Amino acid sequence: MGAADIVPGVSGGTIAFITGIYFRLLEAISALPEAFIRHLVRGQLREFWRACDGTFLLCLLAGILASIATLASAISYALTEYSILIWSFFFGLIVASVWHVGRQVRHYQPALLLPLVVGTVFAWWVTTLSGSPLSPSMPVFFGAGALAICAMILPGISGSFILVILGMYVPVLDAIRSLNLVVLGVFAVGCLVGLLSVARVITWAFHRYHDLVLALLTGFMVGALNKVWPWKETLSWRTNSAGEQVPLSEASVSPMGYAELTGEESQLLLAIACAIAGLLLVLLVEWVGGKRQSAPSH
Template identity: 75%
Template sequence: MGAADIVPGVSGGTIAFITGIYFRLLEAISSVPEAVVRHLVRGQFRAFWDACDGTFLVCLLAGILTSILTLASVIGTALEQYPILVWSFFFGLILASVWHVSRQIRRVRPALVVPLLAGTVLAWWITTLTASQVSPSPLIFFGAGALAICAMILPGISGSFILVILGMYAQVLNAIQSFELLHLALFAAGCLLGLLSIARVITWAFQHFHDGVLALLIGFMIGALNKVWPWKETLSWRTNSSGEQVPLTEISISPFSFTELGGQDSQILAALVCAAGGFILVLLIEWGGQRRKREAC
């Protein structure tokens, strides 16, 4: 989840869903406020830990933070040197995730087309937004964390891409790499507030509108494919905080147009292999999850 959240366009929520821990994660997060009131304030630490599935949350958080701290530079370098291959891998991963999540729908019916289309259009629209430029302040770090985590927990909506739109992606990465404790603490506080809020909303929605919510999430993932499409044409550029020229507005194009316009190798064969690798990875994760369930039974 941490590795996925680093990449703008890929959601950690998607990884949670295909690994089979999504609903457990929502339940654990949703139970934290009640567990604090009922147990923690009374000094019942063991009861609090059990009520909010503390071991699960701590292990998951440790994995996410470890991945972010160790892979932030690696993934950033890979995106710069091998953008087509990296985006192809995540394209295949999200495409397989669409298939995986669609299998969780209990009863397919025509009414599900409405949330499916709504999610697709919304996510597609988000991927077309251009990045803004803001002056980072403590309040901005806090607000960015709250908004980004709400997107991260939703399959198909990329929290890191929300940071790109807000103009905070580079600022947060710099804070991680430079270990700026104040900014990181404020960002984490915003994440905590947003996470506790959105988890309860999603849990309630799943309990009352299971198939409709899944259709909406599938739409999110389909719309997000526009962001991870490997071949792009840059329409305009901007100067980032490091003084580097980075794309401001991009559109998806065919690999053949990519070669014609830029004179660069579209790497179609290698891209297909990477996309297939991402797709197969999801299948292997699903197979492993099903096998673990059978063994538990």
């Protein structure tokens, strides 16, 4: 999830969904406020830990933070040097995730087409937005954290892409690289506030409108495919913190159109291979998860 959340266009919520931990994560986060009031303030640490599934949350958080700390630079480098192949891999990942999430619907009916279309159109529209830089003050870091984490927990909507739209992606990455603990602390508090609020809403919605929510999330992922399409035409540029020119707004083009526009190879065959690898990875994760769930417990 940490590796996915670094990449604008890929959702950590999607990774949680295809690995089978999404609903457990929502339940654990939703239980935190009540567990805090009922147990932690009374000094009942063991009961608090059990009520909020503390070991699961701690392991997940440690994995996310370790991945962000170790992979932020590597993923940035890979996206610069091998952008078509990396985006192709993510494209295959999300295509398989669409199939995986769609299969979770219990009762297929025509009424589900509406949330599917709404989710697709909304996510597609979000991917076409251009970034508008904000002044990176402490309240802005707090608000950016709250908005980004809400997106991160939803399959198909990328929290890091929300940061790109807000113009806060580079300041947050810079804070991670420089270990600016004050900025990261404010950002983390914003994430916590957003996470606690949105998790309860999503959990309630799943319990009441399971199939409708899944159709909406499937639409989110379909719409997000526009962002991870490997071949892009750059429409405008911005200057990053290192003084380098990087794309600000892009439009998807065909592999042949990309080759004509840029004079570079489309790497079509390698891109297809990477997309298939991403698709197979999701299927492998789903198969392993299914085997573990069906294995008898001792």
